[in-house]
Structure formats: C-alpha cells, structure tokens
Amino acid sequence: MPVVSQATPQERRYFWLLMLFAFVVIAAGMGLRDPWPSDEPRFALAAKQMVESGNWLFPHRGSELYSDKPPMLFWLEAASYTVIGNWRIAFLLPSLLAALGSLALVYDLGRRLWSRQVGLYAAAALLISFQFVYQVKRAQIDPLVMFYITAANWGLLVHMLKGPNWRAFWLGCFCAGLGVITKGVGVLALFLFVPYLVGVFGRWNGIARxxxxxxxxxxxxxxxLVLAMMLWLVPMLMGAKAHANDPxxxxxxxxxLFHQTAGRYGKSWDHHHSPLYYVPIVLFTWLPLxxxxxxxxxxWWRALKEKDGRILLxxxxxxxxxVFFSIPKGKRDVYIMPALPMLAVVTAPYLGELLQKTWLRxxxxxxxxxxxxAMLGVGAVSLVSHPKFAADFATARGFDDGGHALWWMFVTIGAAQLLLVAALRVRKAVWAVSGGMAVMWxxxxxxxYPILNDSSSAAGLMADVREKVPAGDELGMVAWKEQNLLMLDRPAVDFGFTQPWHEQYAKAIAWQAQDPAHRWIFALDTVMADCVDRSKAVSLGHANRREWWLFKADAVKPGCVPSDDVDRVPQFSAD
Structure with a gap:
C-alpha cells in the first residue's frame, strides 16, 4: 500500500490555520442566540426533554412521541448539554464538530488521492461554499448526516482507490450505518459501488483490485453497516415491546421505520418540486465554488477519457x-448537501491552475x-425611504424602531465587501472572495443574532408569559410551536401537538374549568376564533410571524368551540 509522505512544518501550519479560520467563522455567534425555527427548537426540545426525563430512547415533543427523525442529533445535543451545561452552546455544538470533521476528512482525502496541496484546496473550497457554512451554523440534522456520509465515503474511497485497506472500508460502512440512524440516507455512501464496479470491469486507472x-x-x-444500525434499532424495538400496551x-x-423513510421517498407529502429543482441549487447555493x-x-471530461478512476468514482x-434525490416529488436544497464535500474534492486538483485564470478571478x-x-442597497433604502418590505419585516419582528440596527448591519456588510473588491482587485481576487464571505458570516x-433572537426564538414572548403568569399558577398550551415550550423554561400542560387545533382548544377549556382561578391558556390568535373575549385576554404581540394571547376562564365564551376550519389555516412550516 502506498505510503503518504510526512507533512512539512509549513504544510502543517497551513492546515491548522485553515482549521482555525473555519472554527472562527462557524463558531462565531455561539452563545448569542437560542434555537430558531423551524427545526432547531424541535430538536432542542427533544434533547432537553431527554435530559430532564432521563428517557433517551424515545424522543418526545411535549407529551407526544416524536417519530419524524431518529434520535442521533438529539442524543448529541443532550450529551453536549450534560458536559457543558449551557443550551445556547450545546444545541449548536454537534453541527460545529460535524463541520470541522467534514473539513478534515475532505483534506485527508485530497492528500491521499493527490497531494497535500490538493487537500488544502479541497477543504478551502468546501469552507468557502455558501450552503456549507449556512447549514453548519444551524442546529439541524443535515450537517451531522453530511459528516457521516463524508466519513463513509472516505473509508470506501481510500479502500477502492488506494487499497486494499479493509479497515478503512469497514469503518466507512460503519459510518454509513451511523448515517442511517441519523437521517436514513446514510446508505447513500454505498452508491460508490456502482462507479467502482464500472472502473473494475472497465480497467480504469487507479482502481484497486x-x-x-x-x-x-x-x-x-x-x-x-448493520451493526451500527443495531446500536439504536435493537434497544428501540425492545423498548417499544416493553410498552406493548400503549399503541x-x-x-x-x-x-x-417505514412512513418516514420509504413512505416519504415514494410518496412525498411536502416540498414538491420539478425534477430540475436541483439545477439552480448546484449553480447558486454552491457559490462561489x-x-x-x-x-x-x-x-473532468478529459480525465474521464483518460480513464482516471479517481474522477470516475x-x-x-x-x-x-x-439523480436519487431528483426522482421523488419532495425535494429540499439540504438533501443534496452531502454531495458538496465530494464536489470540493473532485474540483481541488484543478484549483491551483484555475485560480491563475483571469476569467475566474x-x-x-x-x-x-x-x-x-445588494446588501448595501437593501440596507440604505430601508434606512432612508422605509419601503413596505422593511416596515412589514419590522412589524413581524416586533421592532419599534423599524429595525434600524439590522439595516445598518446590511450596510456594513455591503460596504466591507465592496471595499475588499476595490482594494484587492483582480490580482488578489482570491482574498477578496474569501474575505467577503468571511465578513458576511x-x-x-x-x-x-442578538437583534433577532427574541422574535425568532420566542425568547421575548415566553419571558413575557413567565412574567404575567404567577409562579403558583398553571399554564396550558394550545396550537403551540416547539419554541414556545422550549423557551418557557417552566412546566406546562399541552394537549398534543399533532392533534387538531379545535380539539386542543376543547380539551384546554375543560382542563381550565377544573381550576379557573389558577389556570391560564396560551394560544395562537387563530384558534381562539370568536370563542374568547379579547378585551378580557392579554395580547402578547407577534413572534415568529404569529400573534399570541394569554387568557383565563373569565374570557372564555361558554359553550363556544372553534370549528375545524381553524385547523386549515397556514401554519408557516418554514419560519
């Protein structure tokens, strides 16, 4: 098996400088915000309930079991909190570590398949890509599944191109299994067998036999692969069997196991798009790569004609x-993000030459x-002429000053980027692009983060609720969102999350009637319909583009129950 040469002190220094730069850019802002919708509060709530209940096997969303996703991310967030003791850091830590791990794997793959210089180019190309940084600065499952798929690809590619290296292969398969119990699609790494078999039977150069x-x-x-999956499946199935009396x-x-995997792929029920949906994604969200x-x-075409097995795989x-993600009707931009690290690797061998080209600069x-x-223009127009979009945004976010601080941020970013372009020009365009992206992030x-946190996370809203509901009183929640329960930071009663809103309301009113003097209901404006006298209720204002209220039993109109029409009101799936 080929021996990789030892790195020079300069090469080591460049690698660690790149990783330090990545850490600064990705970790910036950690501790300055709480989880933001739509997914972050849901996952953080599941992790928080694991820590508080001690039940790490079955995630919950309030009183209901949460079965949309496997619990891998929830485990890591809960474990991070157990070690750190701060949710503002803990909920983002798995994404940060997944990002740094992906960059290290991409670097190592580039150096093994080509050279250390290519490895540095590969990691830098990934770090500069918009979708990569945008997603890894969020606490969603996608950065984690990207890491596991990249790790699986690393093991399989090292084996198939530089092998035989069975330990790397087995590790890759194990990581693919971890990817499966993270989001189900970890098995995508095994698609490498298709081009590998083409390379073997076609006698392509560089393919290990x-x-x-x-x-x-x-x-x-x-x-x-199966062993990694069994780490979760076996205890989960045994736990479900122990609760056989509970449907x-x-x-x-x-x-x-079925509806959220094969069912979602074969009969997608949301995010419907055309088969060409991913074309603009690979063109624009993967900028500037x-x-x-x-x-x-x-x-690439020339390399394929020369039968370069590395490019083929x-x-x-x-x-x-x-192709796999283009087949079902349901599509989201993050689905194809695991392909981005491999795009960085396959681009890197040519970056040294391309970066000298005037057209690319x-x-x-x-x-x-x-x-x-664009940034400068939007910020300046919003500050000077207060257009409708700026006013609407400020109202939705509850900004009394029209959001001036945010518009000044746009002006600052835009001005800094234009200054970099003017100062560095064509000769140092690489640094202008890198600096411009870094400034933005x-x-x-x-x-x-500090400006938007109260309205985006519902932290301000729920602080208001805590202030208005006396410590000894109880709170019931109707038509609630995950961020409401997460940021409440005190016990509350919910009447289901997936249950129809009018049914939640009916149950909440019956619950409140048992102790009307000490029970409050927190509810979305829509679900109250005409059944609550708003003059006797407490308006909590807007948060997450919704209006919320708080009321006691004296505001309830007896015998009035909202119709099921309230359940069909748009629920803003992407906050």
Missing part, C-alpha cells in the same frame, strides 16, 4: 446522489461585488 477470495471481507462491510409506541415504530464549473467540466457518486470579484452592492453572526 482486491484479488480472489476477498468476498468474506466485503461481507464484513455489510456486518459493520403510541407501535405507531412510533411504524412511522419512523460553482464559479469553477466552466473550468472543471472540460478537465467521485463524479459518478455525485451524479447518482443528484473576475467572476469571483463580480460575485462579491454584486452581493455587496462574522458580521451576521455577531450582529444579527
């Missing part, structure tokens, strides 16, 4: 992932210049 009698070693890869647990097993396409496409896998300057001009994280 394992020799005869290796079938049992291949089979151990399946064992490693909710049988429903949990059926939903998470996607600016290299005009240079890399002919080079990397590009083949990316294409298969794009100009394209980079135009990209940062257009972004800067750092200023946004350190400036916008």
């Amino acid at each position: 394992m020799g005869e009698g290796a079938w049992w070693r291949w089979a151990l890869g399946a064992v490693a 909710a647990y049988a429903g949990y097993v059926n939903d998470i 996607s600016l290299t396409y005009p240079g890399t496409l002919p080079r 990397l590009l083949g896998w990316i294409v298969l992932v794009l 100009i394209a980079g300057l135009v990209f940062i210049g257009v972004m800067g001009a 750092l200023v946004w994280s350190l400036w916008a």
Whole structure:
C-alpha cells in the first residue's frame, strides 16, 4: 500500500490555520442566540426533554412521541448539554464538530488521492461554499448526516482507490450505518459501488483490485453497516415491546421505520418540486465554488477519457446522489448537501491552475461585488425611504424602531465587501472572495443574532408569559410551536401537538374549568376564533410571524368551540 509522505512544518501550519479560520467563522455567534425555527427548537426540545426525563430512547415533543427523525442529533445535543451545561452552546455544538470533521476528512482525502496541496484546496473550497457554512451554523440534522456520509465515503474511497485497506472500508460502512440512524440516507455512501464496479470491469486507472477470495471481507462491510444500525434499532424495538400496551409506541415504530423513510421517498407529502429543482441549487447555493464549473467540466471530461478512476468514482457518486434525490416529488436544497464535500474534492486538483485564470478571478470579484452592492442597497433604502418590505419585516419582528440596527448591519456588510473588491482587485481576487464571505458570516453572526433572537426564538414572548403568569399558577398550551415550550423554561400542560387545533382548544377549556382561578391558556390568535373575549385576554404581540394571547376562564365564551376550519389555516412550516 502506498505510503503518504510526512507533512512539512509549513504544510502543517497551513492546515491548522485553515482549521482555525473555519472554527472562527462557524463558531462565531455561539452563545448569542437560542434555537430558531423551524427545526432547531424541535430538536432542542427533544434533547432537553431527554435530559430532564432521563428517557433517551424515545424522543418526545411535549407529551407526544416524536417519530419524524431518529434520535442521533438529539442524543448529541443532550450529551453536549450534560458536559457543558449551557443550551445556547450545546444545541449548536454537534453541527460545529460535524463541520470541522467534514473539513478534515475532505483534506485527508485530497492528500491521499493527490497531494497535500490538493487537500488544502479541497477543504478551502468546501469552507468557502455558501450552503456549507449556512447549514453548519444551524442546529439541524443535515450537517451531522453530511459528516457521516463524508466519513463513509472516505473509508470506501481510500479502500477502492488506494487499497486494499479493509479497515478503512469497514469503518466507512460503519459510518454509513451511523448515517442511517441519523437521517436514513446514510446508505447513500454505498452508491460508490456502482462507479467502482464500472472502473473494475472497465480497467480504469487507479482502481484497486482486491484479488480472489476477498468476498468474506466485503461481507464484513455489510456486518459493520448493520451493526451500527443495531446500536439504536435493537434497544428501540425492545423498548417499544416493553410498552406493548400503549399503541403510541407501535405507531412510533411504524412511522419512523417505514412512513418516514420509504413512505416519504415514494410518496412525498411536502416540498414538491420539478425534477430540475436541483439545477439552480448546484449553480447558486454552491457559490462561489460553482464559479469553477466552466473550468472543471472540460478537465473532468478529459480525465474521464483518460480513464482516471479517481474522477470516475467521485463524479459518478455525485451524479447518482443528484439523480436519487431528483426522482421523488419532495425535494429540499439540504438533501443534496452531502454531495458538496465530494464536489470540493473532485474540483481541488484543478484549483491551483484555475485560480491563475483571469476569467475566474473576475467572476469571483463580480460575485462579491454584486452581493455587496445588494446588501448595501437593501440596507440604505430601508434606512432612508422605509419601503413596505422593511416596515412589514419590522412589524413581524416586533421592532419599534423599524429595525434600524439590522439595516445598518446590511450596510456594513455591503460596504466591507465592496471595499475588499476595490482594494484587492483582480490580482488578489482570491482574498477578496474569501474575505467577503468571511465578513458576511462574522458580521451576521455577531450582529444579527442578538437583534433577532427574541422574535425568532420566542425568547421575548415566553419571558413575557413567565412574567404575567404567577409562579403558583398553571399554564396550558394550545396550537403551540416547539419554541414556545422550549423557551418557557417552566412546566406546562399541552394537549398534543399533532392533534387538531379545535380539539386542543376543547380539551384546554375543560382542563381550565377544573381550576379557573389558577389556570391560564396560551394560544395562537387563530384558534381562539370568536370563542374568547379579547378585551378580557392579554395580547402578547407577534413572534415568529404569529400573534399570541394569554387568557383565563373569565374570557372564555361558554359553550363556544372553534370549528375545524381553524385547523386549515397556514401554519408557516418554514419560519
């Protein structure tokens, strides 16, 4: 097996400087905000309830079992809190570690398949891509599943291109299994077998052949895959069996193993888009890396004609992932994010040459210049003329001053980006692009997080609730969102989350009537309909683009129950 040369002190220094830069950009703002909708509060609430209840096997959303996603992210968030003791840091820590791990794997893959310089280019290309940083600065499942798939790809590619390396292969299969119990799609890494078999039978250059009698070693890869999955499946199924008398647990097993996987893929019930949905995603959300396409496409084609197995496996896998996610009707931009690290790797061998090209440097300057001009323009117009979009945004967020601080942030980012373009120009365009992206992420994280946190996380809203409901009184929640229960930070009674709103209301009113002097109801404006006298209720204002109220029994109109029409009001799935 080839021996990788030792890194020089300069190469080590460049790698660690890159990782330090990545840490600063991605970690900036941690501790300055709480979980923001739509997914972050849901996952943080599940993790928080694990810590408080001691039940880490079955996630809950309030009083209901939560079966939309496997519990891997919830475990890591709960474990992070157990170690750190601060939810503002703990809920983002798994994404930060997944990002740094993905960058390290991409670097190592580049250096093993080509050189250390290529590894640095690969990691830098991934770090500069918009979708990568945007997603890893959020506490969603996608950064974690991206890491596990990248780790699985690392093991399989090292084995298939630099092997035989059975330990790397088995590790890759094990990581694919961890990806499966993270979001179900970890098995995507195994798509590498398709281009690998093409390379083997087509005698492509650089493809490792394992020799005869290796079938049992291949089979151990399946064992490693299943073993990782069993780490969760076995105790989960045993736990469900122990609750055989409760149909909710049988429903949990059926939903998470079938409905949320094969059911969601075969009969998607949301986010419907055309088969070409991902074309603009790979063009625009992967900027500025996607600016290299005009240079890399002919080079990839030339490498394929020369039967370069490295390009075959990397590009083949990316294409298969794009095709796989283009088939179902349901599509989201984050679904294809695991392909981005491999795109960075397959682009990196040509970056040294492409970055010397004037056309690419100009394209980079135009990209940062257009972004800067847009930021500056939006901020300046909002400050000077107060257009309708700015006024509506300020109202929805509860800003009394029209959101001036936020618009000044836009002006600052735009001005800084344009200044970088003017100062560095074509000769140092690489630094202008890198600096422009860094300025955007750092200023946004350190400036916008504190400004938007109260309205985005419902922290301000729920602080108001705590102030208005006496400590000895009880609170019931109707038509609530995860951020409401998460940020309440005191016990509350819910009447289901997925239950129809009018049924929640009816149960809440019956509950309140048992102790009208000490029980309050927190409810969405819509669900109250005409059944609550708003003159006797407490308006809590707007948060997360919704209006909320608090009321006691004297505000309830006897015998009035909202119709089921309230359940069909748009619920703002993407806050």
